[in-house]
Amino acid sequence: MQTPVAEIKKKNVFVLVPAFPCQFKAAVNYMLDSGKFNVLGLTNETDADYLRFNIRTLNENFQLIPNLPVTYPIIESAVIAYSLELTKLKQQNNIPDLILAHVGSGMESLISDIFPGVPLIGYYEWYSDYKLSKEPLSIATNHYHNYYLHNFIKNSSVVVTPTRLQRKQFPSDIQHRMMILHEGIDTSFYKPTREIITKDKKVITYVSRGLEPRRAFLQFIKIMNLVLQIDSNIVVKIIGNDKMYYKEEGFSEISYKQEAIRILTEGGTIDKVQFMDAQTNAVTLKTLQESDLHIYFSIVAIPSWSFLEALSTGCVVLTSNTGVVDEFYWKDKPNFFFTDHDNYFSSRDTVLKLLYTDNSQTRRNAREYMLRNYNNTMCERKWGDLIESLL
Template sequence: MRVLFLHTNFPAQYRHVAQALAQDPNNQVVFGTKNRDVNLPGIYKAIFEPSRNPHPTTHHYIRPLESAVLHGQAVFKLSEQLKHQGFVPDVICGHSGWGPTLYIKDAFPDRPLICYFEWFYNSHGADADFDPTDPLSIDDLARIRTKNAPILLDLYTCDRGLSPTNWQKAQFPQEFHQKISVLHDGVDTEYFKPKPGAKLVLPNLDLSGVDEIVTYVARGMEPYRGFPQFIETIAYVQERRPNCHVVIVGSDRVCYGKSLPDGSSYKDFMLQKVPLDLSRVHFTDSLPYGQYLQVIQASSVHVYLTRPFVLSWSMIEAMSTGCLVLASDTAPVTEVIQDGKNGLLVDFFSPQKIAERIDEVLDNPTSMAEIRANARKTALERYALADLLPRHVQLIKDMASKTFKPTIPVIR
């Protein structure tokens, strides 16, 4: 079987399934990407580059679409090169939104396309209008609607779609739901597992003598993942808990949402706004998986905050390690966490209440043991890679062999 994966990054959501397919000598796996830095055994990386960036005079509603078209054009040219090299895929898997999948059905019209549909942009009822202090303008409404243009083209063109959670699927127009199955990427629960008595020792950070460690993990430090609220929370925690340390894993950047208008980072802005004892707050930047695992294994309480948006892998990974996850009471989270059963839920906008629940956890470690065990159980029963990866592989095989059935089980 010949499989073509498409994603601007590499390997992104396709890491496990691409590797699993590449391990079979009967398969040939090609991955079209812009990322030149990472390589995985058995996977041939085919690099594409857009011919230019969107033009600065292009209407700002249209720039994301122009960028997607340029990426789609680059992949179309790559497809022609692959054909000349004798590679014609039996099935194509691609992430929708940034453009690589836009014209792939024109390059290979009789080959099935499975699109990964991560998010559909809505002005109301999800992330965009969640913060009452940041109301949408008429300009925002039009811009958000237009941002879906490349995704709508993929919804029309693809043969099948996948979304990782029911919440994320629900954001897409109802008329396309029959095309989209819910199938999570899966978490390696054998890697992300509890380590009783774990102590946190990183190359530049030794907290082995600390008993109270609050952890926070996100790709960037931004309002979408509640970073400002978390910094305010720390101030309340530090007032009451002189021996508590906080570890923040993530880059000082904005991955989702708006940057500050003056160009400063949210980290600098919040640290100027909120006085903290920085000797007990540790910013690690992004970490290799092994060090990140040590952080969450040693965590006393792990805080995960998010707007109603894409659910982070990190929350499920933390649950898999048996973390006590204290998470925002928002739609993507409540699909997974039941308050008091496998985690604790808090008001996204209330740092004081978040701090009170952190106190609750740190004051009652014994009574929280069952919640930690249930968190691990949830990860094992619903999100284990060992169970979900074979489903991904089988779906790809079925599509390639044209024996695909109209629906696959929804993971609940």
């Protein structure tokens, strides 16, 4: 008679991130697929695909203590809400073996005090440059945020950031501790279609979470206006919310979609542009698959998933020469093109040239680059190795 094998006790892992699983998608997928972990997500909102898992959704935007002066209300409200929830978990003897925390929103602020000694992976996206602002309150807010990041790094067992550009934003005394680990792209989903697409017109695509200045949206619109005035055999498809997610000094909080409509209407090209608003992944994929040229513009900021999804789909991509995506450029096998998005006429000429050039090799290079470097299976394995090393 065989002796029954003792069931392996699962490790408890807390995942704190503003929108679950977001930047921890690769890590969460690894843990769920392995069957060795109990994953508890603490978040403000959850991706619909993950609603069946053990996730606690909190609303941190409650009223702060009346008349209490605060420097950074978003962080300070999150500190209170999540600290209370984490304390409840501890009182219920729900103790993590490992913590993954997206650092910067405040939700993770006191977790090392509540659960001392528990290994912690801190995920860092940005460092605030107070020199960009001249407003005293804005300067104070950025100083506060940076101090907060510095302090939390001391509590992190491992410090992770997704790209070299983002690591470079941090002071040199922090950079040496930062491990570059991207969450990857689902290259099995974002892939070229095998179907033959029949089109009457050339298709230019633009995908962004928000139609906003950080993604050089109005520069894109002005360039498209010039392109469409020359070539009427083009349709422009724009996916994105009419919302500004990167709010900062110097950017007016207006509807940039309405401003774009005004520019295109005055230019006589509005009938050639489709504003599709936010779309499902399936619609976004189909749009990318029919793209003859995909535009990804960005002022210095965090590189977008949409850029990598376009490369994975095998799009011909034209991007800004602002340094945001330089580390993704494959010098041996060029996988996208650059332009100065502030030089409207030069960019117009580049767009028209690319539309009528055989860029099939560039498409293949873009796809190959993503499969080699950012496919989700490989990234999940890297996250898995890191998680296992801390347990």
